[in-house]
Amino acid sequence: MKVMKPSIMDYTREELEAVVKPKFRAKQIFGWVYHHYVESFEEMKNIPKKLQENLSQKFVVNPLKIVNKEISSDGTIKYLFELSDGKTVESVWIKMKDALYDEKGKLLHEAKYSVCVSTQVGCKVGCSFCLTAKGGFTRDLTAGEIVAQVVSLKKDNDHAHNRITNIVYMGMGEPLDNLDNLAKAIKILKDQDGLAISAKRQTVSTSGLSTKIDKLGKMDLGVHIAISLHAVDDELRTELIPMNKAHNINSIIEAVKRYPIDTRKRVMFEYLVIKNKNDDVSSAKKLVKLLAGIKAKVNLIYFNPYPGTQYERPDKEDMLKFQDYLTSHGVLCTIRDSKGIDISAACGQLKEKVQTKG
C-alpha cells in the first residue's frame, strides 16, 4: 500500500516552529506555501538544501490534485479535487462582485471572490434533499486538506495572497462534525504570516448541531455562522434533516442566541425553498416569529433539482412573496442568486457528474 505523507498545510505556524529549527524557518516556509503557492520544497529558495530534502521526505506541500473544473458563464468555477487516497471533494470559486472602473477606465475596485470549501468526504447528516448525503460518509478532511482548497483555488485563479477572499464552509460535509480539523484550518488561514484571512471573512454553515455550535462559540475564533434551517416546524425539519430529532429547532435557536456574534454582524439563516413543502406565506410568518430577538438575515435558496430527487424547484413568484413577507416584517432577506446554475452549483452535483461519466 502507498504510504501517504501528511501535508505541510496540516501544521499551524506554532506546530511548524516545533518541527523546523531555527524558528524563523517556519515563517519562511509559510511565505512560500501561502504567499507564493509553491508545490515543492525545492522551490523554497532560502531554505537550506538539507532541510528541503528532510521536509520532502516527510511531507507533501499541497495534498490536492485538480481533476475537473467547470466554468460557469457568471464567473463561478467549480472544482473537483482528488485527495492523496484517491477520494474526491468539491470546492467552488465564486465571483461575488465584478471589478468596477470609472469612465476613464481607472480601476475603482477589483472583482471580489468567495471560496466555498468542503470539510468531509460525504456527510453523516443524511439530509433528504442533498446529493452529498446520497453517497453516505467516507471520512473527515484533515485541516491541511481544508486549507489546501483555498490555496489551490487562489493559485489556479492567479489571485495574489493579499487580495481579499471570503471563505464559506459550505461545500460537502458538515463542518461541525469535523470541528477540531475545522478549527485548526480556520487558525491556519487566519495566520498573519500566511493567507491572513480574518475570521470575520470566514463563515461556517451548519445543519444545526446545537451542542457543537456552543463548542465553536467557546473556541472564540471569531468566525460567523450560517444555520441551514430550511423548515419552521420540527416535523418537516426532521423529514429534511433527520438529526433534527436530536437537535430540534428550539435547541438551535437557543444555541444561536448564546453564540458570540460580532455586534455589527447578523447570523445568517439559510432557508432552502422546496415547492409545496415550505414555500407558503404561513411558513414565512412562523419564521418571523422564530427569529424574533435575533439579529438575523435570511437567505432563501432555490432547491436545485437533480435526477432521482422527489423534491421540486419552487416558483419564482412564491420566492418573491416569501421574501416580501419577511422584509415587510423587519427581517432582512435575500434570495441566493443562481450563481453557477449552468454548472449545477449545489453541493455534490459536480462529483456525481464525474462519477457517472466513466
Ligand code: SAH
Ligand atoms: N452541511 C452544511 C454545509 C454544507 S451543505 C449545511 O448543511 O449547512 C451547504 C448548503 O447546500 C446547505 O445550505 C444546503 O442546504 C445546500 N444544498 C444542499 N443540497 C441542495 C440542493 N439540492 N439545492 C440547493 N441547495 C442545496
Ligand code: SF4
Ligand atoms: Fe450534510 Fe449539509 Fe448535505 Fe445535510 S445539506 S447532508 S448537512 S452536506
